[in-house]
Amino acid sequence: MATVRVMKKMYGVCSHAIRQTTVLKAARILQQREFSVNEALRQQQFNSSEEKPQFPGASAEFIDHLEFIQPNVISGIPVYRVMDRAGQIVNPSEDPQLSKETVVNFYQKMTLLNTMDRILYESQRQGRISFYMTNYGEEGTHIGSAAALDPNDLVFGQYREAGVLMFRGFPLDLFMAQCYANADDLGKGRQMPVHYGCKDLNFVTISSPLATQIPQAAGAAYAAKRENTNRAVICYFGEGAASEGDAHAGFNFSATLECPIIFFCRNNGYAISTPTNEQYRGDGIAARGPGYGMMSIRVDGNGVFAVYNATKEARRRAVAENQPFLIEAMTYRIGHHSTSDDSSAYRSVDEVNYWDKQDHPISRLRHYMTARSWWSEDDERSWRKKSRKTVMEAFEKAEKRSKPHPDLMFTDVYEEMTPNLVKQKEAMWRHLQQYKEHYPMDTFTK
Amino acid sequence: MAAAARFLLRGAGSKAYISNVNSSAQSCLGTSLRKLSPSCLSQTKTQKKHSSHFTYHPDPVPSNYGPTTKMNLFQSVTSALDNTLASDPTAVIFGEDVAFGGVFRCTVGLRDKYGKDRVFNTPLCEQGIVGFGIGAAVAGATAIAEIQFADYIYPAFDQIVNEAAKYRYRSGNMFDCGNLTIRAPWGCVGHGSLYHSQSPEAFFAHCPGLKIVIPRGPVQCKGLLLSCIEDHNPCIFFEPKILYRAAVEQVPTEAYTIPLSQAEVLQEGSDVTLVAWGTQIHVLREVVTMAQEKLGVSCELIDLQTILPWDTETVCKSVAKTGRLLISHEAPVTGGFAAEISSTVQEEQVEVFRSGQEIDQLLTFTCFRANNSEVVYSELLRRSLSHHFSHLGTRPGKDPVFNHLVRKQHLGRGCPSAPCATTDCYFWFNEPSLYMRG
Ligand SMILES: Cc1ncc(C[n+]2csc(CCOP(=O)(O)OP(=O)(O)O)c2C)c(N)n1
Ligand SMILES: [Mg+2]
Numbered sequence: 041m042a043t044v045r046v047m048k049k050m051y052g053v054c055s056h057a058i059r060q061t062t063v064l065k066a067a068r069i070l071q072q073r074e075f076s077v078n079e080a081l082r083q084q085q086f087n088s089s090e091e092k093p094q095f096p097g098a099s100a101e102f103i104d105h106l107e108f109i110q111p112n113v114i115s116g117i118p119v120y121r122v123m124d125r126a127g128q129i130v131n132p133s134e135d136p137q138l139s140k141e142t143v144v145n146f147y148q149k150m151t152l153l154n155t156m157d158r159i160l161y162e163s164q165r166q167g168r169i170s171f172y173m174t175n176y177g178e179e180g181t182h183i184g185s186a187a188a189l190d191p192n193d194l195v196f197g198q199y200r201e202a203g204v205l206m207f208r209g210f211p212l213d214l215f216m217a218q219c220y221a222n223a224d225d226l227g228k229g230r231q232m233p234v235h236y237g238c239k240d241l242n243f244v245t246i247s248s249p250l251a252t253q254i255p256q257a258a259g260a261a262y263a264a265k266r267e268n269t270n271r272a273v274i275c276y277f278g279e280g281a282a283s284e285g286d287a288h289a290g291f292n293f294s295a296t297l298e299c300p301i302i303f304f305c306r307n308n309g310y311a312i313s314t315p316t317n318e319q320y321r322g323d324g325i326a327a328r329g330p331g332y333g334m335m336s337i338r339v340d341g342n343g344v345f346a347v348y349n350a351t352k353e354a355r356r357r358a359v360a361e362n363q364p365f366l367i368e369a370m371t372y373r374i375g376h377h378s379t380s381d382d383s384s385a386y387r388s389v390d391e392v393n394y395w396d397k398q399d400h401p402i403s404r405l406r407h408y409m410t411a412r413s414w415w416s417e418d419d420e421r422s423w424r425k426k427s428r429k430t431v432m433e434a435f436e437k438a439e440k441r442s443k444p445h446p447d448l449m450f451t452d453v454y455e456e457m458t459p460n461l462v463k464q465k466e467a468m469w470r471h472l473q474q475y476k477e478h479y480p481m482d483t484f485t486k
Numbered sequence: 487m488a489a490a491a492r493f494l495l496r497g498a499g500s501k502a503y504i505s506n507v508n509s510s511a512q513s514c515l516g517t518s519l520r521k522l523s524p525s526c527l528s529q530t531k532t533q534k535k536h537s538s539h540f541t542y543h544p545d546p547v548p549s550n551y552g553p554t555t556k557m558n559l560f561q562s563v564t565s566a567l568d569n570t571l572a573s574d575p576t577a578v579i580f581g582e583d584v585a586f587g588g589v590f591r592c593t594v595g596l597r598d599k600y601g602k603d604r605v606f607n608t609p610l611c612e613q614g615i616v617g618f619g620i621g622a623a624v625a626g627a628t629a630i631a632e633i634q635f636a637d638y639i640y641p642a643f644d645q646i647v648n649e650a651a652k653y654r655y656r657s658g659n660m661f662d663c664g665n666l667t668i669r670a671p672w673g674c675v676g677h678g679s680l681y682h683s684q685s686p687e688a689f690f691a692h693c694p695g696l697k698i699v700i701p702r703g704p705v706q707c708k709g710l711l712l713s714c715i716e717d718h719n720p721c722i723f724f725e726p727k728i729l730y731r732a733a734v735e736q737v738p739t740e741a742y743t744i745p746l747s748q749a750e751v752l753q754e755g756s757d758v759t760l761v762a763w764g765t766q767i768h769v770l771r772e773v774v775t776m777a778q779e780k781l782g783v784s785c786e787l788i789d790l791q792t793i794l795p796w797d798t799e800t801v802c803k804s805v806a807k808t809g810r811l812l813i814s815h816e817a818p819v820t821g822g823f824a825a826e827i828s829s830t831v832q833e834e835q836v837e838v839f840r841s842g843q844e845i846d847q848l849l850t851f852t853c854f855r856a857n858n859s860e861v862v863y864s865e866l867l868r869r870s871l872s873h874h875f876s877h878l879g880t881r882p883g884k885d886p887v888f889n890h891l892v893r894k895q896h897l898g899r900g901c902p903s904a905p906c907a908t909t910d911c912y913f914w915f916n917e918p919s920l921y922m923r924g
Contacts, residue, residue, distance in 0.1 A: 194625060228658035237657050244624065245657035249648045255617025256624065256649070263625035266578070266603060273625075285641070289614030296609055297618075452659045453694045455718040458747070458795040461694075 113323045119370055121340035122349060125399050127407025129345075136345050136352075140414045146187065146344055147409060148423065150179040150402050153203045155427045156212065157375070159435055160219055160233075164379040168439065169219045171233045177342075177374030179203055180401030181306050184347025185369075189274060189355060194260055195243045196253040196275040199234050200306065200373075204276070208241040212431055216438030223485045228452070229444040250281040254290030254303070258364075261299035265362055272359050274302045274351075279368075280311020282325050291332045294364035302354045303334075303366045306341065308373035313386040326368035334364050341369030342401040371401075445485040446472070540768040544735045545705045551738035560730040562704035562737045563592040563669070566711040567630065569741035571600045574628050576665075577715075579605045581615055581632030589634060590671055590730055616642035616668060620650050623663035623720075630715060633670040636724055637684040642668075650720040651695030664718035669711070672700065672724035673765050674816050685764075685817040690722055691794045691826065697721040697746060698793040702767040704735040709744030710791065717746060726764040749797035751804065755786035758810040761801055761827060763790040766814045793823055801827060802834045 093099055122134045129135045138146075157174040164172040175182065182203025189195075195204055202215070214226060218236050221229035227237060227245060237245025244260075247253065257275035264271040281287060282305055294301050305325040309316055322328065329336025335357070339346045347369055354365035372395040376383045383392070409415035450457055450465045457465070472479060547554055557565060570577050579593060585607040587594035597605040608615050612633055619631035633639045639646070646668070654662035674683045690698050697719050701707035707725065714721035752767070753774055760770045767789050777783040786804050790796055805811045811831055813824035 196621075226658050226660060227656065230658065231656055235656070237660055239657075239660040244661055245653075247649065247652075247656060249644060252617065252645060252649050255614045255645070256621030258614075259618035259621025259623075259627075259629065260625035261621075262578075262618070263576070263622040263627035263629075266576070266627065267625075286613055286617060286645070289609075289611045289617060292609045292611065293614045293618050297606070452655045454697075454795075455654070455662070455664060460795055460798070 111322055111327075113321070113327075116323045117326045117336075117338045117368075119338050119340050120346050120350060121343050122345035123343040123404055123408060125404060127404045127409075127411060129408075134345075134349065136349055138345075138348075140412070142187075143405070143409060144414060146183050147402070147405050147415065148427070149183050149203065149207050150344070150405065151423065152427045152431070153179055153182070153206050154402060155424075156202070156206075156215060156431050159428075159431050160216075161375070161379065163219075163435065164233075169233055171379055172219065173199055173234045173378045174375035175200055175202055177372045177395055177400065178306055178308055180344040180405070181304075181341040181347055181369045181371055183207055184341075184344040185274065185276075185302075185304055185351040185367075188348045188351035190270075190272070192242060192269075193272045193274055193355070194257075194264065196257040196260070196273065197243065197246055198250070198253070198277045198281060198306075199246050199248075200278070200308075201276045202234065202236065205236055205238065205241065205243050208238075208243065210236065210238055210241055210243070212434035213437060214238070216434045217441065220438045220441065221443065222438055222441035223444045224438070224441055225444065228448045230448075251277060251284035251286040251290075253277070254281075254284075254287050255293055256290075257301055257303075258290045258294035258297065258299050261294060261301035261364075262297055265298070265300050270359055272300045272302065272355050274304055274355075276304045276306065278311060279305055279307040279309075279316060279325055280314060280319055282328075283311075283319055291328065291334060291364070291366070295332045295334050298362045299364055300358040300362050301364045302351060302358055303364060304351070305366070305368045306371055307368050308341075308371045310373050310377070310383075310387070312377045312381060313383070315386075324368055324370075326366060329366040332364075332366075334366050336366040336368070338368045338370060341371035342399055342404060344401060344405055372399075374400075443484045540765070540772060542703075542729070542733050542768055543771050544733070545703055547736040548705055548738055548742075551709075551742040552740045554736035554738050556734060557704050557708075557737040558729075558731050559701075559704045559707050559725065559733045560590055560592045562708040562735075563711060563725060564594060564596065565737060565739065566708045566715070566741070567593060567596055568599070569712065570628065570630070570715050571596060571604060573741065576626060577604065577628040577630065578622060579630045579632070580608050580618070582610050582634045583607060584632050588632065590725075590727065592632070592669070592725075592730075612638055612641040613645050616645040616650065619666045619668065620645060620653065620663040620720075623666040624653065624661050626665075628665045628715065629663075629667070631666065631668045633668060635682055635684075635727075636670040636672040636686050637681045639668075639670055639686060643689070646690065646696065646720075646722070647693045651693045653695075653720075655695060662718070663720050665715075666720045667711075667714045667723055668721070669723045669725060671727035671730070673726045673728060675728045678727075683816075685724075685815065687722075687724060687793045688817055688821055688823045688826075691823050693794075695719070696794055698724070699746060699791065700724045700726065700764040700793060701791065702726070702764060702789050703729065703733045704737045706744060706789075706791065708737055709742050710746070712741055713743040713746050716743060721746075724764070728765055744791075747792045747795050747797055749791055749800040750789045751786065751800065752789055753785065753787040755784035755808065757784045757808055758812060759786045759788060759801070759804040759808045761788045761790055761811065761813045761824075762815065763793065764816075766816060770814060790827075796827070798830055798834070802831055805831050805835065 091102060093102060121130060122136070124130055153175055157172075157176060160169065160172045161174050163169050178200060182201055186204040186207035191208060195201075195208075197204065206215075213224065215236065217224035218227060218231075219233040221231075221233075223229075226239075227235065231246075232248070235246040235248065237243055244253070244256075254275055254277060257273050261273035264273060275290070277287065291303065293299070294303075307316065307325060311319055316324070324338065326336045326338040335354070337350050337354070339350045341347055347367075350367050354367060357363070358365050374392060374396050406415065406420075446468065447465060449468070450461045453461055472481065555565075567579055571579070579596065581588075583589055584593045585597050585602070585605060587596075593605060608618065615631050615633065619629040622629040633642065650663050650666060650668075654664065672687075673685050687698050687700065690696055697714065697717060699710050699714055699721060700723075701710045711723055714723045749761075752771070755774070758777075760773065762770050767787070770785075770787055774785040774787050777785050786808055788801060788804060790801070801811075811828065813827050815822055815824050817823070819825070
């Protein structure tokens, strides 16, 4: 209704001049809107102290003294945790009571991810792959959240959530294939390393432009809600990406359109070199939730159980109540932003060491397991050896595999190759025929 | 109720009052309107003679798609959406103000008929609308997003260009948003000024992965829109907003599709090829008649319909026959889509020359825009015909390739054009895309 009114005001004016009847009608409408003192005199009686605001855009109370709202940054939103830094459960009633098998699986996935990161990081240093991004220090956010989801739930990620995909069973061979852009890469070698995706595991392919997945995840959740299949969507992003306009769009759309979605922000302290105090002035990302009318929580991202509990409950309620949830997982990016970054230029080694040595999600979980005698030194040693071996095997296999067929440069642009692309493909082959000595043709699939 | 729509649909003729819209005169609008004197109204009348810069020529009544009803262009959009919502339970329609029918009335009645979970308002945020639509399509829905004006599609540029267009490619065909269609009112309307008149198709035409479609009238609109919705690639469907009410045709009530990427030869001719899309088709239809009557020149008129991927074959075939090409669009000239067409045609023609085929006419390329058929006609005369038609039937210089390339330099891409009157109330210079109140 209000919309109509505003539009009339904005546009109505010029159009009505055409036909006189319309002009008169418009004039009458506008006349009615004009303030008149007579109207004021006709006002009904009322009691000023009992009045409630009637504005369509907000409702609360009137107050009679000038007061700006203070952002509550100092005391801030509390951080929910289950384990302390020594792996001890703080409040036993919050212990998710997961079986030994489950917890060991968590631990193995977290450490396998860590091992894969080390090997791929190193391989980039040796010039064997072009680029890499590690997940050091954020393993708890990945595994804790992934474990709390249903395998059917659709994942929209940023680029630092390889652990989620690993938890869902993405084989090492395929991680490697993507990083090598070889013929086995599900993405057909079209993107930089770490842009994984897997249809079967409901993990939407990563895209480089930041935050674009956030409104998309809202749309996907809306479609899932209409399908009524009890499916949720989870959307990961960094605290830096949360500054993008798309983040605002996604939050607001999911709230107004009542989407069953979990927004999972990994607040790891940095967006490349930019620290959080140059990224935002409010109380982190969780503080934005209430502004969108969204349920929100801040959790200790280095404690896998806190992440697990929060995600599990958010997922349950998101689907049951068709509403979005925002989880801000506090953590720390121990590695450089990527292989193109040297973080010593903007942060101290001491700072990094604190998180690496004093509050690492992997060591916390290890303390927890050791205290229950679920994991011995021997277990650790043999697991480290085994996991390193499997990663190395996958790595070597991927390196030997040929590159994708050059024709794949032209497929999937459209569902079917269009005539202009067919022409371009033919032109490419003519070019390759003429200049073959300039191209390493034998490395490509024939 | 539909005041907003009427504002942009009425065409010109109301321009005397436009100057009030943005000014601080808002508050006294009531007064100024009430003061409308008879002389004001007569002024409107005299201006009205320029109010339409073309006469709309309806398409013949289609006979192959069942019963037809009289519809204007916005009703043909509604009809297409109605068919889609009825046949496809996953289809959803959303955007700013679509729930009550849209500011251009394209979604009237659909919410009541199909439910508020299928036809709904979104917050006012174009990047959100497109992003949301992409996600819905990725998750299996048929997503039909409305951007209120093509001029406001730019906040969604990244979502369209980096996301929608590349979804299938970057995922190796694991994920796609082929079921996304973005509709937006497009083009000049006469009094829309700087931000309600743009034709941004060329921005998107640079982006493989997208399809861009622009209809010339209600029958084409419904068939092409349904094709976009059915197509498994993200499509942008630009609707010439000046035609929403002005264009009325007998439109089939049932669903039907018109193939994408196929240009339509609307009028066969032998002396010069005219290419356009959307509103410009109607301008050029008049040029065809004028050229025939005044010069005895026979024009071949082609409606491109799909801007991307476009039908090079039909256009090139025609130019091979006529030897001359004129393209008219409403967007800025530099980097406009006419430049792309002209460059492609020239490349193809060079091949023809090289292959030793005899060609007895010279090529002339003119890309410019105008909304007034008089202007197009005189440009046609000035640039293409005057110095060449005297040669009709004679052979060109000894070296056709050289001749051709010289022409290409002089008359090819980015050739500047005279300021053209888009309507009586605005002059629209080509560069920078500057609009001036007349
Ligand atoms: C739209 C866009 N702008 C800039 C970049 C370059 N960029 C890549 S990652 C990054 C920092 C992101 O930080 P954050 O969201 O906190 O994620 P983190 O790397 O900490 O996991 C930037 C600026 C980009 N990929 N996309
Ligand atoms: Mg960060």
